[in-house]
Amino acid sequence: MDAIIIGGGPAGISCAIWLKKLGVECVVLEASAQLGGLQTRSPYENLWIPGVQGKTGQQVAASLADHAKAVSVDVRLNCPAVSVEEQQVTTPIGTFSAPYLVIATGSQPRTGGFTASDRVVIGPGTGMEALNVKGKRVAILGGGDNAFDQARFVRDRGGKVTIFSRRPPRAQKLLQDMIPDVPVVVGPYKADQSAMTLNGEAFDAFGIMFGFEAVVPQGLRPDLENGYIRVDRFGQTSLPGVYACGEVTDYWHPCVTTSAAHGIQVAKQISIKLQK
Template sequence: MDNRLIPITKTVDALVIGGGPAGSSCALWLHKLGVDTLLVEAGDRLGGLQRRSPYENLWIPGVMGQTGEQVAEALHAHIVAAGVPHLLQTRIGNIRPTAEGYEVTFGTTRVLTKHLIVATGTKPNAGPFQPSDCVVIGPGHPMENLPVDNRKIAILGGGDNAFDQARFVLQRGAKSVTIFSRTTPRAQALLQASVPEVRVIVGPYTADPARLTVNGDRFDGFGVMYGFMASVPEGLNITNENGYVEVNRDGETSRPQVWACGEVTDYWHPCVTTAAAHGIQVAKQISRRLARTPATIPS
């Protein structure tokens, strides 16, 4: 559809794409700093990947005892209570540069914004696999829904999530768990030590999801833990060689007035707390930039 046929329905100073910890924190701070802001999220609730996690998040200071889902729900409730303008179940269509900023379409809505913030986070890397009743991609609820009682389960990957999920699968009554890692496992030593009963096979392997075999050995289910990959809106061309969004110290990308924050940038040590902090830092930079150039986009 030609964007010119869609009337401009909103003009803002900042449009934040993605409602996880980074995007929600960025939008919250922009809103409280007096910046006309709109937050858009593809899902039906805010909270990002924390919505997938039924496990207690032991790494966030001050929220001891709360699961990832509860952290996500608290984030959603905060945005609503603070009155931050936001749209749910909204997928971005076209993004086009204008003289003053960017034109963004989603559905029958066209928004003009001076600053565009990409906070779309990451998604589990599926590799060559497709999810099915017996093949699960990534940690959290998908793995919890995999039948494991008295079954042989193969975990593919050698990171933290591989060993974490192996532990949870054993706790749920699996007959055995085997981790296949092509290289020396990179998971934390404490996580590896927590599952001494798990067999770890290091080296090349061939996994057949149709037959549920790895190197010819038959299993009852696969857990694919190949880490995460950035979810980047199409058409921006702001990624590095690893597929993540490249940003400078301020959080601005190679395209003027396009910013990014959180795990989509692979910025230092990705987690909930660093993502939220990065979103706040970007909000402060945008607020300062607007204070120096206060003119708004003409409607």
């Protein structure tokens, strides 16, 4: 085994596919039951991937999994990294070791102190879509792109939605302009999940859209920058033999395309190192 990849999202799978085609033996350790990372949460058409039209995020995830299977990438699902020490990864099914380790664990929605429930959804995607919002009062907390996107989807499904943002919204103007009829409350607010109130006003559901944070495996101690793993232009971390790619690094603008490209870059670097 030449390389271990922790994480089976776009960055990890792209890295694994290229390593395999470059003749480098690797294994992908994925904590969940399916490949695709955050794309598995998205039932929406992904309009941002060049050359990919009409596919939802979930279909993009399925395509990544199909490609990995087609080139015989060794994938271990339901196999979280319990702890990591140098190039040794302990999992529930055993310990893996290799000269090179790739961290592609991505990011996860910030909770902001809230707890997910049948009335509180954290992050965009399938959870929000599963909410019965028709005729219900829904508060979206946050001022970024996802907050305005999710507010639009709630409105379009018949919900009575209000956006609460502590600071002036930073969402793209295009997204803000799409929902001129949705109230946006800017300024400090007090949210009470147990009472389901915001500033004393009752709501049927909350959508928590506070952005994302890096998922760093337990036991790994690389240098961080703004909470994300710091890497050089080759994807190398501060730890010898340990690379990182995709949204866990916040190195490029976070999206499927840049994550895949970052994974490919790391794969090429590892193949070059192994040839020396």
